[in-house]
Amino acid sequence: MDVTSEDRGTLAKVVPVSRRTLHDDLVGQIRDLIVEGELAPETRIHEGQLGQALGVSRTPLREALKFLASEGLIELVPGRGAVVRRLTPRDVRDMMDVLAALETTAARLACRRATEAEIGALRRLHDEMMGFYASRQRLEYYKRNQAIHAAIAALSGNAFLAATHEGIQSRLRRIRFVGNEEPGRWAGAVAEHEEMIAALEARDADRLVEVIARHLDATWDRVQDVL
Incomplete structure (x- = not known):
């Protein structure tokens, strides 16, 4: 037939x-x-x-x-x-250092290259994440959180950067999730994300780079106690 x-x-x-x-x-x-x-x-x-x-x-x-x-x-x-897999503290520290370099580079590129529609979509994802934070649904909050970091890498317009970022981020999933178990630390991460989306919407590259660098430094502080 x-x-x-x-x-x-x-x-x-x-x-x-x-x-x-x-x-x-x-x-x-x-x-x-x-x-x-x-x-x-x-x-x-x-x-x-x-x-x-x-x-x-x-x-x-x-x-x-x-x-x-x-x-x-x-x-x-x-x-x-x-x-x-169990990650050692050295594994995590090394990956966090590379992640910071990638995300700060992506931040500058995203502020130049992202369209208003793309930034609007990221704002909606951020607001969705905040809704899960308000209802204390940690896993759903975490998934949106990681999607935001991946989206900023994608908005760089550099496919190699985004792929490398995803490879590292995937290895840190469990570690970054448990880093927000303490309420005060979780609240700190949320506040940093609020600053990140505001800086991106303003296309303020210097501010976004500073916030992301501070956020990832704080992430290391949050996770090293659980390694």
Whole structure:
């Protein structure tokens, strides 16, 4: 039977989307378990038990674990399988230093290159994050928080910078999440984000660079006690 161009279009839309959705859902659920500490550092992931809990077979589960290994959240250890990665203080400090260099560079570029529509979209994401802060939904707040940092990197217009930033940020997910467990520290991070969005809206590059540098210095202060 001949396949028409309309049929090919339908197949292109339907099949890949369902596969990506399963993969993304699995990665997201396992990532949340790691970020929230349900799967603690150095925990060996039992594929059978986790697959049963998530209602999936081992094949998609293993693909999800491989992806999380590429993010740096787990390690695939010969003879042990997948193990949740534990970062050392030196690992985190080194990554935070590079992250600061990337984000301050991105800040200057974003102030020059971002459109008003892009800045408006970031403001809406910030306001959504603040709503989750008000209701003390830490995980949802955290996801928006990280999306804001990624968005500033993307607004630089430098794809290599944004990709490098994402690679580092993914490895720090759990550490940065637990850094806001103490209410006073969480409030401090929120105040810094308020300053960041105001500086970006004003396209005040010097101010945005200063706030981001201060924010990431404070982030190190917040997380080093939990390493």
